[in-house]
Amino acid sequence: MGNLRILVQKFGGTSVSTSERRAQVAEKIIGAKEEGYSPVVVVSAIGRTGDPYATDTFLHLVKGIYPDVPKRELDIVMSCGEVISGVVMVSTLIGLGHDAVLLNGAQAGIITNDSFGDARIVRIEPKNILAHLSEGRIVVVTGFQGATEDGEVTTLGRGGSDTTASALGVALNAEAIDIYTDVEGIMTADPRIVDDAKTLDVVTYNEIVQMAHQGAKVIHPRAVEIAMQKNIPLRVKSTFSDAPGTLVTNQLDSEYIEMGTDITGDRLITGIAHTPHVTQLRVGTVNEQNVPEVDLKIFKAMALADISVDFITVLPTAVVYTVKDDVSDKAVKILKNMGFEVETRPGCAKISVIGGGIAGVPGVMAQILEALTGQGVQVLQSADSHATIWVLVAKEDMIKAVRALHESFRLGR
Ligand code: ADP
Ligand code: MG
Numbered sequence: 001m002g003n004l005r006i007l008v009q010k011f012g013g014t015s016v017s018t019s020e021r022r023a024q025v026a027e028k029i030i031g032a033k034e035e036g037y038s039p040v041v042v043v044s045a046i047g048r049t050g051d052p053y054a055t056d057t058f059l060h061l062v063k064g065i066y067p068d069v070p071k072r073e074l075d076i077v078m079s080c081g082e083v084i085s086g087v088v089m090v091s092t093l094i095g096l097g098h099d100a101v102l103l104n105g106a107q108a109g110i111i112t113n114d115s116f117g118d119a120r121i122v123r124i125e126p127k128n129i130l131a132h133l134s135e136g137r138i139v140v141v142t143g144f145q146g147a148t149e150d151g152e153v154t155t156l157g158r159g160g161s162d163t164t165a166s167a168l169g170v171a172l173n174a175e176a177i178d179i180y181t182d183v184e185g186i187m188t189a190d191p192r193i194v195d196d197a198k199t200l201d202v203v204t205y206n207e208i209v210q211m212a213h214q215g216a217k218v219i220h221p222r223a224v225e226i227a228m229q230k231n232i233p234l235r236v237k238s239t240f241s242d243a244p245g246t247l248v249t250n251q252l253d254s255e256y257i258e259m260g261t262d263i264t265g266d267r268l269i270t271g272i273a274h275t276p277h278v279t280q281l282r283v284g285t286v287n288e289q290n291v292p293e294v295d296l297k298i299f300k301a302m303a304l305a306d307i308s309v310d311f312i313t314v315l316p317t318a319v320v321y322t323v324k325d326d327v328s329d330k331a332v333k334i335l336k337n338m339g340f341e342v343e344t345r346p347g348c349a350k351i352s353v354i355g356g357g358i359a360g361v362p363g364v365m366a367q368i369l370e371a372l373t374g375q376g377v378q379v380l381q382s383a384d385s386h387a388t389i390w391v392l393v394a395k396e397d398m399i400k401a402v403r404a405l406h407e408s409f410r411l412g413r
Pocket of ligand 2: 012
């Protein structure tokens, strides 16, 4: 890698959706090049559901012919959106007088396992990318895809292009990984829900892993975890402005600490995230002889069925936990077959209050409850860890709850 200063720049679906926007994307790439960086550009497919070159459009086409298209073939068709987008981006750059080349997942050396539709990157062989970079070319890489050792095309699942960008950043030892999107950075809450949500300047990997896991879809949690392993700075920025965006870093060796600005000290709460479509299950264990063993049996059965569980509360007479709405029927069926009484409460939402400074600070839970009850929001269940407090509410209360908490902790502008 020698003296190359590699910068990974990832552009999401909305950033590449029109030719005007792609011109703005090209400006960011060329700007980086002119600053002396070797840009490695990761692109998502063009547009969203309904758009002609969106991945959903291709899925709709093939599933309309035969609903159970094999997973292997589905991955081949799902990889096309990024290929089209990549050629469009390379053409844009060449049209502007810059040398650029497109590499698909396999050509970029992105080797994955064979879990079609949700493959994991196992390693990256960057020699192709490096060869092009050292000849001064801008390298565009298709996001969201890779290939197995045997050359089978795979896709990486939701948020896959973020993961591609991070993995390339680590493999190439990039100076930074820039995630360009349609908002100015990582904000204190989803700006679609909270009008005065504020862009965060500097945050730690850990805080953002939490926020992303809890529903802040601005960046995929796996992408943050990968960047964190090698401490590569991750920046989330807007394609459509010159705002500095959010820097995600490791607070321990952050230059910001040396500069004397404590990045979490005056900030108890970093942000509020939300996840809708959750079902609460209450499994009665009152008639059981050996309750601990029964509890274990319940969670083993869920694990065996690949159902992820959350919000687990084990009581002497019941086990209460949540699953995603779309697997609740499956979970209930398993439990009933095991002979349990099950009560379900579908249509819940999980609200997460995230802050590296929460641990052991008295009064945070009280403030949460006060803010929610003040708005007439009932808390159905709660849990906490060192950096997050979760509450479960009815989905009708979700927006109200996010806004009330955002307001109560004065996170707004
Ligand atoms: P891209 O296509 O660029 O990957 P995404 O739609 O995946 O973009 O992510 C950007 C969107 O994430 C924003 O438009 C915003 O509505 C949403 N979002 C949710 N939570 C947050 C948050 N805490 N900060 C910023 N954006 C958020
Ligand atoms: Mg995204």
